[in-house]
Amino acid sequence: MARRPDLVGLTVLAMLSVRASHPYELHRFIVDTHKDYVTGLPRSLYHAVEKLAGDELIVAVETTKEGRRPERTVYEITDEGRKELSTRLRSLLQSAGGDRRAFTAAVSLIGCLPVPEALNALRARAASVRGQITAMDGHVAAVRDSGLPELLMIEVDYxxxxxxxxxxxxxDLIARLEKGELSWEGTLTRELMEKTLE
Structure with missing residues (x-):
């Protein structure tokens, strides 16, 4: 069985790529921006932060304590974490089939990639999906030609x-990106995170 992608870890890396934060801030941003593909909050978030820190993809840079509140550790992404973020995003964007939730997550965070890298990944995925559609058409045609009822292949049609x-x-997205119609500015920025956290 294939391992599911770590969408929580991916989201943490993306958010820390624009602003050092503590897990509570990350949690608020995920909830406030409806990153609904992130499940199991807040436990999954704290687990992801712990794992990313253990893998040295993020590092603790400061620990603060205010009044009776628990200590808050602020994390920032490492250079290795930035490379890992790009690798994971490209992989999820270009890998067709399987978990659509992973693709939704990758699209949600696509602004963390330079436009040329995002375009290349989307083009690769589009080519793969075209191939899958052609294969499905062939499969349905073979069933139809065999005389079997088409109802047996209704899930393939779906x-x-x-x-x-x-x-x-x-x-459509590729065309908009190629024409420069879709702004890359403001997708995931320090200002947006700070505004959301106000």
């Missing part, structure tokens, strides 16, 4: 419809 919708959306 998957094909979802894949076609995803492909249309990606083609």
């Amino acid at each position: 998957e094909r419809t979802l894949s076609q919708a995803e492909l249309s959306w990606m083609d």
